[in-house]
Amino acid sequence: MTATTTTPLSTAPVPAVRRPSARLRAWSTRAPLLPALIFMIAVTQLPFVATLVISFFDWNALYPDARRFTGFDNYHQVLTDADLRRSVGTTVLLTAAVVIASLVLGLALALLLDRRFRGRGVVRTLLIAPFLVVPVAAALLWKHVLYNPEYGLFNGLLHYVGGPQPDWISHTPLLAVEASLVWQWTPFMMLILLAGLQSRDPEQIEAARVDGASDWQIFRHLTLPHLRRYLELGALLGSIYIVQNFDAVFTITSGGLGTANLPYTVYQSFYQAHENGLASAAGVLVVIGSLVIATLALRVVSSLFREEVSRA
Amino acid sequence: MTATTVRRGGLGLLAWLAGIVFFLPIAWMALTSFHSEADAATNPPSFTAAFTLDGYREFFGTGGGASPWPALLNSAVASVASTLLVLLLALPAAYALSIRRVRKWTDVLFFFLSTKMLPAVAGLLPVYLFAKNAGMLDNIWLLVVLYTSMNLPIAVWMMQSFLAEVPVAVIEAAQIDGARLPTVLARVVAPIALPGIAATSLICFIFSWNELLFARVLTGVVAETAPVFLTGFITSQGLFLAKVCAASLVVSLPVLAAGFAAQDKLVQGLSLGAVK
Numbered sequence: 001m002t003a004t005t006t007t008p009l010s011t012a013p014v015p016a017v018r019r020p021s022a023r024l025r026a027w028s029t030r031a032p033l034l035p036a037l038i039f040m041i042a043v044t045q046l047p048f049v050a051t052l053v054i055s056f057f058d059w060n061a062l063y064p065d066a067r068r069f070t071g072f073d074n075y076h077q078v079l080t081d082a083d084l085r086r087s088v089g090t091t092v093l094l095t096a097a098v099v100i101a102s103l104v105l106g107l108a109l110a111l112l113l114d115r116r117f118r119g120r121g122v123v124r125t126l127l128i129a130p131f132l133v134v135p136v137a138a139a140l141l142w143k144h145v146l147y148n149p150e151y152g153l154f155n156g157l158l159h160y161v162g163g164p165q166p167d168w169i170s171h172t173p174l175l176a177v178e179a180s181l182v183w184q185w186t187p188f189m190m191l192i193l194l195a196g197l198q199s200r201d202p203e204q205i206e207a208a209r210v211d212g213a214s215d216w217q218i219f220r221h222l223t224l225p226h227l228r229r230y231l232e233l234g235a236l237l238g239s240i241y242i243v244q245n246f247d248a249v250f251t252i253t254s255g256g257l258g259t260a261n262l263p264y265t266v267y268q269s270f271y272q273a274h275e276n277g278l279a280s281a282a283g284v285l286v287v288i289g290s291l292v293i294a295t296l297a298l299r300v301v302s303s304l305f306r307e308e309v310s311r312a
Numbered sequence: 313m314t315a316t317t318v319r320r321g322g323l324g325l326l327a328w329l330a331g332i333v334f335f336l337p338i339a340w341m342a343l344t345s346f347h348s349e350a351d352a353a354t355n356p357p358s359f360t361a362a363f364t365l366d367g368y369r370e371f372f373g374t375g376g377g378a379s380p381w382p383a384l385l386n387s388a389v390a391s392v393a394s395t396l397l398v399l400l401l402a403l404p405a406a407y408a409l410s411i412r413r414v415r416k417w418t419d420v421l422f423f424f425l426s427t428k429m430l431p432a433v434a435g436l437l438p439v440y441l442f443a444k445n446a447g448m449l450d451n452i453w454l455l456v457v458l459y460t461s462m463n464l465p466i467a468v469w470m471m472q473s474f475l476a477e478v479p480v481a482v483i484e485a486a487q488i489d490g491a492r493l494p495t496v497l498a499r500v501v502a503p504i505a506l507p508g509i510a511a512t513s514l515i516c517f518i519f520s521w522n523e524l525l526f527a528r529v530l531t532g533v534v535a536e537t538a539p540v541f542l543t544g545f546i547t548s549q550g551l552f553l554a555k556v557c558a559a560s561l562v563v564s565l566p567v568l569a570a571g572f573a574a575q576d577k578l579v580q581g582l583s584l585g586a587v588k
Contacts, residue, residue, distance in 0.1 A: 030414050032404030043461035044427045047435030117324030125333035129338050132571035134522050137560035141341050144556050153340050172331035191579040237431035244431045246525045251546055263433040270437050287366040296587035
């Protein structure tokens with residue numbers, strides 16, 4: 001179906017209403033869309049414009065009278081500040097590690113769940129559950145109940161096998177945050193990849209099997225190419241969500257021990273240091289960084305979408 | 313028994329094992345929440361300790377400390393009101409993007425999607441400054457508006473795809489029979505699209521209920537939401553594991569319930585409608 005101004009509907013006779021002019025009709029088609037569109041522009045686009053403007057000012061909220069235009073000074077400061085640069089590195093590392101680990105695990109789980117076995121529905125439900133724990137609650141669970149060096153579950157289980165009793169969060173802070181996020185995001189990846197697996201053409205696989213292809217050959221040459229776009233989509237959507245992660249960093253380490261990512265740094269620079277200009281410049285940089293991922297993501301979504309539309 | 317059936321059984325067992333490993337932290341959280349604080353803080357862990365509701369009593373404030381009820385209520389208001397507002401805005405929009413399509417409807421769809429891809433943290437400061445000047449800080453309705461904007465793109469995408477499933481021929485036939493638009497919507501469109509609309513609502517509810525960053529920055533004592541209440545447990549307070557577990561479980565229950573109810577449509581919502 002292609003996009004046209006006159007859908008079949010508008011040609012249907014509408015009793016008791018005189019045929020309106022083409023222009024009026026176009027507006028009556030548009031009208032239902034406008035509230036949502038205007039709302040989105042007002043609430044999501046205007047703040048970005050404001051952020052951009054504020055990023056060019058030297059503005060500490062505690063000294064509002066000293067506010068002045070400084071051009072690119074804030075950007076210079078953000079890009080040369082050691083802490084902020086480290087937080088850029090942390091963001092990249094955190095996002096990449098979590099996305100890759102949960103994609104690999106998610107793929108393995110999706111492959112396991114794609115086959116019939118007793119209790120498949122129950123296992124699927126068990127696997128989705130971590131994603132349905134409120135993120136702050138999940139972070140608290142990992143911080144206090146699992147990682148606690150004295151009576152956390154991990155050290156408790158290690159105790160049984162006579163293993164060491166590490167202080168997980170102090171020794172490997174970033175890994176501790178990443179592990180909790182992988183636990184929450186693997187189900188997400190699994191669900192997307194499972195949907196991909198189930199949209200394969202069963203006849204094609206059957207034909208390959210009849211021709212004597214092994215399981216590995218089918219996976220390598222049929223399943224994986226088919227899954228490519230689902231893997232891309234999972235990676236991109238995961239990146240978009242995890243780049244923005246605040247809850248886990250805030251809860252598990254409070255941004256300490258080198259785990260402060262960009263959202264946490266932006267939060268801190270304005271909430272605790274009251275540096276409005278700096279926070280905005282950092283915010284703009286986060287947006288620019290995300291644009292690359294977002295553009296790629298939009299391309300993948302649109303290719304999947306076009307396929308859906310042409311199939312319909 | 314052939315080698316293949318053994319392998320099949322093995323893989324099924326592996327799947328079960330994976331499911332149990334992933335679920336273990338939640339099961340452990342539930343078990344700990346019913347233990348006394350002394351039994352919760354042992355090493356090695358006490359699996360078979362006596363059950364008690366002390367953790368829950370402690371959490372709900374009967375043992376002193378702030379009651380979580382105002383925060384839970386705020387979260388309920390923010391999530392339910394924003395979900396209703398999302399439906400109010402998204403349904404007509406989705407209609408104009410699927411049944412009676414505007415020109416360039418795909419461009420409009422992708423505009424909605426693109427707003428979801430920019431990090432919300434970048435808009436945090438202007439929103440805060442606006443709220444401060446407008447006297448809207450610590451006001452739950454500000455969160456309602458923000459959560460609506462966060463979820464609207466998801467809802468528009470999902471509902472667009474649900475409404476697109478309504479066959480145009482059926483709508484036309486109804487109109488030729490003389491049915492007016494409201495009748496067509498109620499009798500023809502609604503029955504086909506209703507399950508999808510329900511799933512969309514559940515997913516919007518989950519995202520609103522979970523949100524922390526904006527709630528943390530924009531609310532204080534009056535409008536604090538359940539996730540903000542939970543941040544009170546970030547620093548250890550002596551023996552409090554059972555209480556933390558009870559709190560985390562209580563706050564997560566609505567999301568777990570909504571998520572399991574929307575299980576089939578969860579992927580579609582999370583992938584912003586790209587995957588069915």
